Amino acid sequence: MKLNVLVFINALAVAVTLSIVNFYFSHNWFDVMQIFFISLITSFIVFYYLIEKYVYSKIKLIYKLIHNLKLGRDLRDALGENMSSDPIHDVEKEVKEWAKEKKSEIDILKKQEQFRREFLSNLSHEFKTPLFAIQGYLDILLVDGLEDTEQALKFLKKASKNVDRMGYLVKDLDEISKLESGEFPIQYTKFKINELIKEVFESMENQSAKYQIKLVFKEKYNEPIYVNADRERIRQVLVNLIDNAFKYGKTNGTTSVSLFSLHDQVLVEVTDDGAGIDEKNLPRLFERFYRTDASRSRQIAGSGLGLAIVKHIIEAHEQTINVRSTLGIGSTFGFTLKRAKQQPFPGLQYSI
CATH class of the missing domain: 3.30.565.10 (Histidine kinase-like ATPase, C-terminal domain)
Structure with missing residues (x-):
């Protein structure tokens, strides 16, 4: 809705209200018409000034700030932006689009957070399994000693396999990290x-x-x-x-x-x-x-x-x-x- 139309509707409402009140007390149509036109003009001027100065000017600034934020521009450029003659519609449109984008970003962040939690849980489990196995074999060797050479060698081999497994984990995690960061560029x-x-x-x-x-x-x-x-x-x-x-x-x-x-x-x-x-x-x-x-x-x-x-x-x-x-x-x-x-x-x- 255009600014002039919005102001006129509000001024008309005030003028009609005052005219009805005047007619109720005086029953003089001439006075009623005078009150109607005077209040209509006065209300139009006052509403136009107030809405333009304290409402639309703020809406325009909000619109420009949103628009520049979406485009990734400096906020200082906002004051120089052009906009249509219907800023309320523009602001509504921009806010809806912005809300949609933010909802999409939030959904992505939620999925990433879920993936992060699962990854940390899996990583912890993958490291704990061989680590506890190694600890168990070494504890047995420390308690029972090395008198039974064959049994000690068997435990050491099992511990060695778990060390290898941890080595695979560290190596592959490091490689994925470097691939993601671009430290391993593709050599075509x-x-x-x-x-x-x-x-x-x-x-x-x-x-x-x-x-x-x-x-x-x-x-x-x-x-x-x-x-x-x-x-x-x-x-x-x-x-x-x-x-x-x-x-x-x-x-x-x-x-x-x-x-x-x-x-x-x-x-x-x-x-x-x-x-x-x-x-x-x-x-x-x-x-x-x-x-x-x-x-x-x-x-x-x-x-x-x-x-x-x-x-x-x-x-x-x-x-x-x-x-x-x-x-x-x-x-x-x-x-x-x-x-x-x-x-x-x-x-x-x-x-x-």
Whole structure:
């Protein structure tokens, strides 16, 4: 509503009220009309002055302050802003938009706070488990002495394994922290992704034999596939995903790697034929310390941060990673990489 209209309505209300009162006492229409017009004009001037000086001027300032805060400008610039002739509407609109933005920010902060609490709880649990185990083994050795050499050696080996577990935790936490802060910048190079996969397979032959799981990367095409990425970081991604497939795969099963063409990208998929993952767990699978099967996961060496590191590395490449899984059949982790140049792709699937 415009300022003049608002003032006129208020002045008219006052004039009509005074005219009715005057007519009630004098019953003189001439006096009533005089009172009406005089009070209307006087009230209009007074209301206009008061509203303009003490209301609209403040509303305009509030609007300008809100507007500049939303734009991230210096508050001193607020006085120079232009606004429409209906500041009340503008203020209402700005406040609603601002409230909506703040609600969204508060929701995000609540989620981050919940994530922080869960993370600290998980971190505390992950450190307490090996720490208490080490303390227990050392206490037994201190109390019973070292007379039974075989038993002492057994306890020392168990303590050593828990020390290793704590070492994994510290190392992986430090790496995630550096990835998030940008201390580990991505060093882009052009390399053959199929050759890197072969190298990773060769380096993991012993683990493959240990878990009795066969590595599969069939050779269908000889033409190399070039990608633009950080070679060592992608090696780390492949090692983590394959190691994860080993740990949660089945004995005498297989873990395979495949390549697919996606226009200017290459999709790399690591597939196992293990027990699979329940669909409800998939959205949180890349969270730090998230366990789909806590009872079994505690028995498996590692920090519980492998998939979180994988996600950070792929996202640092400005690429995506996803997972699909079916209980009783297996899981597939897929991530994309940028192809180094346009080149003929021998087929939809590149497997070696």
